[in-house]
Structures are given as structure tokens and as C-alpha cells.
Amino acid sequence: MQLSVIILNYNVRYFLEQCVLSVQKALENIDSEIIVVDNFSADDSCLMMKQRFPEVKLIENKANLGFPKGNNIGVAEAKGEYICILNPDTVVAEDTFEKIASFLAMTENVGIVGCKLIDGTGNFLPECKRGTPTPWVAFTKIFGLYKFFPKSSLFNKYYAQHLSENQTGKVDILVGAFMVMKRDLYLEVGGFDENCFMYSDDIDLSYTVLKTGKSNYYFHETSVIHYKGESTVRDGTYMKRFREAMHFFYKKHFGGSFVFDVFMRIGAFLFAILKKKQQQQIIHKPEQYLLFSSDESLGEKLEKQLQKKIIWSVDIDENALFSQENLKGCPLEIVLDNWRFSFKEIIRFLEKNKNKGFTFKIIPERADFLIGSNSSNDRGEVIKLQKSDFNNS
Template sequence: MELSVVVVNYNVRYFLEQCLVSVFAAIKGIEGEVWVVDNASTDGSVEMVKLKFPQVKLISNQTNLGFSKANNQAIKLAKGRYTLLLNPDTVVQEDTFRECINFMDTHPDAGGLTVKMIDGKGRYLPESKRGFPSPWASFCKIFGLTSLFPKSKLFAHYYLGHLDKNATHEIEIMPGAFMFLRSEVLKQVGLLDEQFFMYGEDIDLSYRILQHGYKNYYYPKCQIIHYKGESTKKGSLNYVIVFYKAMILFAQKHFSKQKQNHFVTMIKLAVAIRATASIIKRLIIKVWLPVTDFALMFLGAYLLIPWWEQFRHGVTNIYPRDILYALIGFYLLTWIMSLWLYGAYDKPQNLKSGAKGILYGTIAILVVYSILPQNFRFSRAIILILSAWSSLSITLNRILASTFIEGLLKWNARKKSVCFIGTASELKGSEELLIQAGFHRNNITHLLPEEVLDEHQRAKKEIIADAIKYKNISEIIFGTEGIPMTSIIHAMMYLSEFDIDFKIALHGGDSIVGSSSVEAQGELYTLEVIPLAKPVARRQKRIFDILSSALIIVLFPILWIFLVKPLMVFKSALQVFKGEKTWIGYNHPNISKQNSVLKPSVYLYSKWGKGLTSTVGLDFYYAQHFSITLEVSELIRNIFKTQD
């Protein structure tokens, strides 16, 4: 057997699906096998592989064993002359495997090979080729000298920045995202060191290959997409700590005692600095909006109440200050809670979230105000004036904050112009997802494969570039029915100068996948994110579950005669209250399995009154139209004796 491809997956189902589609296109004509090792994913990855890729040799772990151990599980069973360790958040060209095999066959000194990687915006990833992380190289990387001098042999050795990214080179370290290895070399040097749970195992293995007299190569004739950040949040504090712990482990394993001590000291200093900076930054970003919102609303109350007293009554301090201060505190806290409930502190957010939070908070305040004793009811006008001030101030606050809080605002998708490059049938299948995601049909430009591909299946990049310029395109989506991955990747690299987003819609798939930056976790258009997976919807659903189940439990002695299966309802209310279940959920079994957002449901969302027949269509309706009103009506209809 020529090739064994090993993919370790953890909770990136849609990226794994895209990866496997590209892998099977690239393995055609090659005697090979594909292994997927799943590390206890909860997003339906295992079910997806079984359903859509029955030819995959699947290992399904019940716990997360880590990257090294999971890879080793498959490597021990693999039969290929070559073994490829591949990340699930990658896309390979159709000729990638054949080119790599040819290179390795003609370079018997090669122990391993890696290729040129681009991110989800078509930009070259410097970690495609890496140098040995010596204390000096690591110092330059940790303290930013590598970024300041990206092409310096002295300062950028960590990424071998002095070497031409478009030429083949001998390198020291291969990235774990794509390691094309000679299997007999693996037997000689040993498998991945399982001391490395995640990160550092690629450095360790690459180093051991060199120690055994073989060479590692960077081969840019092949390019792959590496979305980078889907499997792990590389900007997180946890990443910093885990990665540098791996560096310390590597140093302890391979450096001399003196060199090791210097390296470990430097790493610990770097971790302390990075961790402290990360904690401070996260804390500031986390509290910035609620603190400044509260301060701006308080400022409004401080300035506007005396103005209103003077305007309305011709004198200030007419309202008793002790009671007034208590009421103002209640108003401000209600608005802050309402803003939180409606997503005004989530990332990314729409400016409408703030306005909605103030609106519903104001309604709640007015309801409470109406039942207060007479001596607590001074003026509804103050509530309305402060609500208008609050709505304006928090909107301006978010616009200003978005300049330093990356990804804070998500501008209206309906205003974005999208170019879909694919067949008419692909567009028809993807159009529903795009509209569900908020895009307007009039803002979707369509180009057929024959319009943008020449006779050699290469992208006519000038045609796409013209569409970007003249139709103000901000995002390109490639269909895969008539466009090879090779053409898609080449087009992305060519068009990266336009700084637009790219996504790929798998032919026959139910998702559109992409990533807008190296740091981003990626963007995904599919049922699970429209909009039930959003934090605001989950929060509202959970609060509804708590309040409704608590009400049922408390009032059960009165309600039981009106309930359908009262004991079952009471037991379910206890489970819902504890967070073990949710009242309403999806019908379709695949969607239920794939969706890790919703807890197991007591009742399935019904087609009652909706005129919908298929369960998938019904679930789309539920995901798209989720609201508390809908939850209330469904719960009442299910638990009380009102069914038709």
C-alpha cells in the first residue's frame, strides 16, 4: 500500500467533512487508506463519518487522548509506505499526494516532507517551514523580534524567514498540520512522543528524524489550506500555557543541562509576561462594555434628571433623592441585565442587540413601575428619557469600542455582496443557507465554472478580480462540483491581495465553511448556527427553561389536573431545572446528534400549525424562528390538554 492518511479530529465536524472530501479526491488512483481518530467529539463528527465516509477506517475514542496518542493509534495499524499526519482543518489539492509521493521517491534521504500552507484568506502561513527552536530563536519568537524582522536570518530563524517561500528547501521542523512521513523512518525513530498532549510533538518528531540522519523538506509545489484555529483557539491563554509547557518538555528532553536551564528560565518568564498581559487584556475587554454602559447611563441620569425637573416643574430636587437613587439603581441594573440577555455583551454582535436590550428592559421597568406604591411613582417621562439616552449612548459606545475590541461588531449580512462560483444546482442548494444566514438574494452574484476556468481547469483570476472590483464583492464562495480544489486554492492565493473572505460549499453537503483570519475560529453557514447556537439564544432558552420548570414545580399541586401525563411533566421539570434537558428540541435524529448546543429535549418541535411536512424543514423553521414566544406556545400546547 502506498499511503496511509491519518486525521485526528476533535469537535470540528464540518471542517473534517471538507477535509475528507479533498483527501478522497487526492487519493484517487493511489493505493491508500484513510484513518480518522476521533477524540470524543460531541458535535456529531463520528456519526457524520459513518454516514458520509463509510470507507474511512474510524477509531472513536471515549475520552480525549491528546494529539500524539490518537495519531499513534492509527499509525500502529497503518499499512502504507508513507504516512501522512493531517489536521482536520485543512484542504488539499487533487495532486498533493501524488506530488509528495514522487518527491519522496526521488529523494531517498527525505525522512519527511511538508508543503506550502495558506490560511482561509489565501495568505501564506509562515509556519509552513520552521527552524529548530533554539533558545535564541525562541527568544526572538516570544518577544516579537521575529514579527518585526520577518525575513531576517538572525531574528526570524523560528520561521526560516530568510528562505524563499516559493522554493524547495531543507528545513528543520515540519508543522503538525501536514507531515508526510516515510513509514520505515517512523519505525526507526519511533512514533510521536505521548508526553506531548498537544503541541510540541511535531518539533520533537522532526528533530528525531534529523538525528537519525534523514532530511526534512519544505515543498511549495503543493499548497493546502490550513484554517488554523479550528481545532484549537491559538490566541487563548490556555494555548500560551500548554504550548510553552510543551517547549519546556522538549528542552528537558533534548537540551544539555546548562542550555536547558537557560531555556526553561526564559520560557517561564515569557509565560508569566504573556499570561499576565492576556489576563489583563481579557479582563479589560470583558468588563469594558458593561462598566462603560453603566457609567454612561449613570451620567445621563445625573445630567438629565435635574434638567427635567427644571424643565417640567421650574425647580430642581423636587423628587425625594433617597427613593429616586434606589429607583435609578434599579433602572440601570435592569437595563444592564436586559442588554446581557439580548446579546449586547457577546462577540460578534449586531447594533440591534443593544437597542433591543434597552427596549425590553424599559418595558420591564414600566411594568414594575405600574405596580409600585404611589409615592414611588414620580415620572414615567424620566424612564423614557433615560431609555432614549441609554440606547443612544450604548450604540456610540459599541461603535467606538469596535476600534480596539477585534470582532466586536458583526455588520448586517444583508448589506454584504457575495459572489458564488459554482453550478446553478449548487447555488440553489447553498442559497437557502445564505438567506438563512441573513444575506439578501439580490446581493448574491453568480459565476459559472465555465466562466472562470480555462481549458486546463485553472482559474481565470482576472474575471474574478473584475467581479470583486465592479460589484463590490466582500466574500467569495466556491462550489466544488465543477471546480477542482487546486483551482480554488490557486485563486485564493491570487486574490488574497483584495482582503476578502473565502468559503467553500461542498457539493451535496449541508454547510458552507471558511475562515476569515489566522486567529479566527472560522465562519460556518449551517443549521446549527442559525440562530440557535448563538449565545443570546442559548441564554434566553436556558432562562426560559429555568423559570418555566420552576413555575411548574411550585404550582404542580394546582396544575396537575390540567396536565397531560402529570407525573412525567413533573419529572421532566426537575430535569429541565437541573439543566439535564430542555423543553423543546429538534426532530431529525441526525441534527439532534450533530447539534451539541441543545440538551436532550422533552418535546420535539411540532409542525402544528406550520404547514411543514419534513422534519428537516421543520427544524430549519425552528432554528431560524426561535423565540421565547414560540417556546411558550409549544410548551403550553404539549403539557396541557389542548392538543387537537
């Protein structure tokens, strides 16, 4: 078997459904398997998996075992030569894994491969390529120095700014939302360190792989949506665990430092203030919707349920549609029907139309909900559709 995709889920049932659907489409031409590990979700994630994806291997843990152990359990069951660690709040394009496979085939001494990640508004997520967070690199991140000196190798290492978002190359650290590597290498280095509950596990694994002499790569030729905020609430518990996780990583690999711990405490405090301010700014209440779908009746049903004006179109013709007078001057949300458009087309659309004042939702194929996120700081939104009026089939 060529590839095993491991998806660790915790209480994100609708995002998981869309993720597994996109992965299935992306694996159609690859000898592969999908393994979903559920960390004792309180929603109906497991029931959904059994009903909609009965062919997918589902592992139901009896407690929330954390990110490292949950993924290690999944990899232990994997049969593929390669594994992909994938977050449930992601959407892959139909050719994502084929492109990654081609890159692996022509690149030597590969450790881990990551790819270009975007948020639910189409904006690039810089954390998908990073440098090793030494005390100095962490300092440049905490105090934002990387923003002022993006060209300087002294200040730009945290987000691996020696590479642009559209340039493939070697990086130190990749994000756990999307990681592809040989299963034997994962097992050789011990997988994710279970002494760390979450947050520094991907940094630790990336750095451990580097120490074997392998090279980690950021691959820009495929984009994956990572809603990001959906998996974790950015509250006090998050900040405490994040600080503890970074302290764990530094102590494990660099011996610990009082100065570094002070930096982390300051950074955690500033980060908490920033995130709170950013989340307060996420206010977007669409007054009308632009629906791209081959089903005109779907627009009528959405208009009835949402009590908002729905403008319907079969084809994505931005120049013609966005120039209409009735689309100007009011908040607009664009809804993309996965029956009509592939995930690859949807991802490309988000990237092309980022920062134009629109928000985006997707109706996954054979699903009865709209799903999306208005910001990388937003937990995401799911709008359930009334089954009596809606039939996406």
C-alpha cells in the same frame, strides 16, 4: 500500499467532512487508505463519518488521548509504505499527494516532507517551515527580532527564512498539520512522544528524525489550506500547555535551562496579549455575497436564508466581477461551490485574491453547509443551510 493518511479529529465535525472529501479526491489515483481517529468528540463527528464515509476506517477512542497518542494509534493500524499526518481542519488539492510522491521519488535521504500551508484567507502560514527552537532562536521569535532582520542568519532561523515561501529546500522543523514520511521511519523513532500532550510534538518528531541523519524538507509546489484556529481555543489553558510543551522539548533535547523557562514565560504572556488583541480585530460581517456556482437556484436559496444580496456567476472572472460598482464599498464574502470548482482551483483562487478585503467560504460537494475562516486567529465559521431549501446534489 503506497500511502496511509491519518486524520486525528476532536470536535470539528464539519471541517473533518470537508477534509476527508478533499483527501478522497486527492487519493483517487494512489494505492492508499484513510484512517480517521476520533478523540472522543462530543459532536456527531463519528456519526457523520459512518453515514457519509462508511468505507473509511474509523477508530473511536473512549477519551481525549491527546495529539501524540491519537496519531500513534492511527499509524499502528496503517498499511502504507508512507504515512501522512493530517489535521482535520485542512483542505488538500487534488494533486497534492501525487506531487509529494514525485518529490519523494527523486530525493534521497528524506526524513519528513511538509508543504506550503495557507490560512482561510489565502495567506501563507510561516510555521509550516521552521528552525530548531534553541534558546536563542526562541528568543528571536518571542521578541520579534526575526521580523527586523529577515536576511540575517543570526535572527531568521525560527521561520526558516533562508527559504522563501515559494522555494523548496531543507528545514529543521515541520508542522504536524501536514507531515509525510515513511511509516518504518516513524516507528523507528517511536512516533510522537506520548509524554507531551500536544503543541511541541511535531517539533520533537522533526528534531528526532534529524538526529537519525535524515533531512526534512519544505515542499512549496502544492498548497494546503489549514484553518488553524479551529482546532484549538487560544485561551489560558492553551498558553499553559504551550509553555509546558516547549519546556518539555528543551529539557528532553537540551537538558533544560532556567533562562529558557523565563523566556518562555515572558513569551507566553506577550503571546496571550497579542492573540487576544488579534481576535478582537476579527470583525467581518458581509453585506453581500458573491457566489461562484453552476447552479443559479443555489444563489436564490442562499439569498432567502442569509437575507443578504447574492451575486451569482458561473465562472471565476475576477477582473470583470470585482470591477462592478455594486461590489464596491461594502464587505463582501465570496462563496465557492465545490460542485463547480475543484479544491485545487479554490485554493489557487484564495491565494490569488488574498488581502483584497474579501472573506471566503466553501460549499463542499454534497454538503449542506458553508465553511471557512476569516483569519488564522479565527476559529472558523460554519453556516448550516436549510435542507428544505437546499440540495447540493
